[in-house]
Amino acid sequence: MKNKINIFWFRRDLRLDDNVGFYKALNGKFPVMPIFIFDIEILDPLQKDDARVTFIHITLQEMREKLLYICGSSIGIYHGKPLDVFKQLIQDFEVQNVITNHDYEPYAQQRDKQVDDFLSKKNVGFYTFKDQVIFEKDEIVKEDGTPYLVFTPFMRKWKEQFKKQPFKIYSSKPYLKNCLTKIELPNVTLENIGFTLSNIEVPEFNLSKQLIQEYENSRNLPAIKGTSYLGTHLRFGTLGIRQVMEKAIEEKNEVFWNELIWREFFMQILYHFPETHTLSFKKKYDRIVWRNNETDFEKWKTGTTGFPLVDAGMRQLNETGWMHNRVRMLVGSFLCKHLLIDWRWGEAYFAEKLLDYEMASNIGNWQWVAGCGVDAAPYFRIFNPTTQIEKFDKDKTYIKLWVKEFQTPLYPKEMVNHKVARERALKTYKEAIS
Numbered sequence: 001m002k003n004k005i006n007i008f009w010f011r012r013d014l015r016l017d018d019n020v021g022f023y024k025a026l027n028g029k030f031p032v033m034p035i036f037i038f039d040i041e042i043l044d045p046l047q048k049d050d051a052r053v054t055f056i057h058i059t060l061q062e063m064r065e066k067l068l069y070i071c072g073s074s075i076g077i078y079h080g081k082p083l084d085v086f087k088q089l090i091q092d093f094e095v096q097n098v099i100t101n102h103d104y105e106p107y108a109q110q111r112d113k114q115v116d117d118f119l120s121k122k123n124v125g126f127y128t129f130k131d132q133v134i135f136e137k138d139e140i141v142k143e144d145g146t147p148y149l150v151f152t153p154f155m156r157k158w159k160e161q162f163k164k165q166p167f168k169i170y171s172s173k174p175y176l177k178n179c180l181t182k183i184e185l186p187n188v189t190l191e192n193i194g195f196t197l198s199n200i201e202v203p204e205f206n207l208s209k210q211l212i213q214e215y216e217n218s219r220n221l222p223a224i225k226g227t228s229y230l231g232t233h234l235r236f237g238t239l240g241i242r243q244v245m246e247k248a249i250e251e252k253n254e255v256f257w258n259e260l261i262w263r264e265f266f267m268q269i270l271y272h273f274p275e276t277h278t279l280s281f282k283k284k285y286d287r288i289v290w291r292n293n294e295t296d297f298e299k300w301k302t303g304t305t306g307f308p309l310v311d312a313g314m315r316q317l318n319e320t321g322w323m324h325n326r327v328r329m330l331v332g333s334f335l336c337k338h339l340l341i342d343w344r345w346g347e348a349y350f351a352e353k354l355l356d357y358e359m360a361s362n363i364g365n366w367q368w369v370a371g372c373g374v375d376a377a378p379y380f381r382i383f384n385p386t387t388q389i390e391k392f393d394k395d396k397t398y399i400k401l402w403v404k405e406f407q408t409p410l411y412p413k414e415m416v417n418h419k420v421a422r423e424r425a426l427k428t429y430k431e432a433i434s
Contacts, residue, residue: 013237026175073179101131222324231356266364285372306414332369
């Protein structure tokens, strides 16, 4: 006779502690079998040495070892379409419920509905919980129930709500003994799922007192390590948002706190307006006649534009899978405004390269620099890639680090004239939206 079990499905929450769904599962009536699915719908378009897949795989192996040490349990690691995996699991086990955490991206919502529909036909419960944000969906909205489209009032309401409704930390450690034991669960190697080990490593996050206290002074200077590197860890849930918020509040740094709220602002925008994954939030901006020159795009991607701060950023991205946030704004603006290349091209390239790629923030920020999103920079705001150096990399330390041939005859000439490109962008945008 099969044992009755609950399944906990790890996704964007790769940690054993302060994981809401996992905590709820462990406090349920039945033993818990934790699983992770390498979803072929997500994996198939990726490069076979994608650093994010390596990071996920290494993290899962560490979690398996930890669980084995603590309570003699493990994590079942599968490869395939989630629906197919669940069809097999309910044949192999007497599954009572599947528990997981919310995911707000369009594909994830479609996938979860498909799994939920299937499980309900088999009389298996499907329960999801809020875990990767403090507030979600309709929790921070205007008085009339509509979503905020401007960050500042959203942020004020967020903080107001936060004071009334403080969060709690969900410590799973005392309940790990409720995981299913004495059963060998499947595992996969990177090779099994068609990938190879990447030589790009995810940087460790920095939540030190010093970093948070100095954040507003150091975060705009790409030559120093003045940012937290939290993005990848929040994206894959190796660190919980509640622990980060706790630290931000403890150090009383509003600027750092606001950056975390920006993340939730963009998430609720994507949740309420899933079409912005492919369409401009401000519809008239989809009338822009982009040049979309392939040769220009290649120069931008390879960091050979002749504009040193743009090139440094793109080379940092290509070599490390990460780019300083201030520089992300510049390279994004340069692509859309100076080269008149569709923001979707840049968004797709970042999606391919960024370790911390998170759809809502990436789309939100690309639409911001293109001028077509919520709370966007006005279309006539065009960063000057030369004066930006004076502001943020005066000694050219960052540039020299990434552009080795800078100030030599080998360095390419500027691919466009800033003034001419600016006038061209203004004319193109004005014609499209007027």
